[in-house]
Amino acid sequence: MNADQLTIGTAATSSKQDAAPTLRIRALMLGDRINASGLEIGPIVSSMPAAFRVHAGLAVIFRYGVVVLIGLLPSEEKVLIDRLKPRVTGEFSPYEEETAQAQLCHDENAEAIQPGGPICLAKFSDDRLLLIADALAKSTSLARDERRVAAVFDVIEPFARKLAEQGRTPRQRKGMLQLIGNALLVQQRVAGRVAVAEKPDVLWEKPELDRLYARLEDEYELKERLDTLERKLTAVSTTANALTDIIDTQRSLRLEVAVVVLIVIEVVIGCIQILSGIH
Helix, strand or coil, X not given: CCHHHHHCCCCCCCCCCCXXXXXXEEEEEXXXXXXXXXXXXXXXXXXXXXXXXXXXXEEXXXXXCEEEEECCXXXXXXXXXXXXXXXXXXXXXXXXXXXXXEEECCXXXXXXXXXXXXXXXXXXXXXXXXXXXXXXXXXXHHHHHHHHHHHHHHHHHHHHHHHHHHXXXXXXXXXXXXXXXXXXXXXXXXXXXXXXXXXXXXXXXXXXXXXXXXXXXXXXXXXXXXXXHHHHHHHHHXXXXXXXXXXXXXXXXXXXXXXXXXXXXXXXXXXXXXXXHHC
16 A cells, blocks of 8 residues: 555544545654564565554554554554564553644645644655654653653752752762663663664655755754753763762761771770780
8 A cells, every 4th residue: 555545544634625634643652672573563664663554554663662653543553552562671651652643735845844733744655754753753752761861850959959058968879879870871772772863764765855854853852852861961970970979988088987996996905905914
């Protein structure tokens, strides 16, 4: 089935006959990873990312845990998600989700994205739908990472305030190391798996669609959100490292004091023994 046929039947269309056909697009982050190797759910549309024709719609699967469902009925979506669950590593509950609408505008020059409105496309071609899936998947992944980093900020902020107001640091070195670990995990995910800053492979074959993808990047503020996330990650890592260094310094100081005290006690005991032997 040709992708242009997605405009008929299974797509969510307006009740008005003269209204432009629309497609419902739903991105779900199911977990940390999805293994699409050897998956057979329909005719293959793309191998990177893995995309399949499912009924009259598309399913695009990203290895960093996101599946984008295009033009599928709710019942079809549920069946597909159930089939993917055994392939999900680190399943989330609830799933991270974002939705969008693609609308046919029949004019390539009119391709645009209205703020809060549908994505206008000259045609529902596979290439265009894959670009939308890529942008929506990255936006969904960023949304979860943004919440994770915000949660780390909520934990680390009281520690920093206590240091500023009382000059005292928390003693939970393990907690500090966990914060650093969380920051590193998000950094590794954003830079390694998701690669938000990288353009999708389809643009290498269809450079004429670069303008459409640039509009998608602007609509979902991918670059701006990535920059903000990286700054927050740097702040979290720097703060946690500073607190850990202070805690380690204090522990070393206490250890040195304990060693000095033991030496003094040993000297005192030696002096007492010497004096006792004289008498």
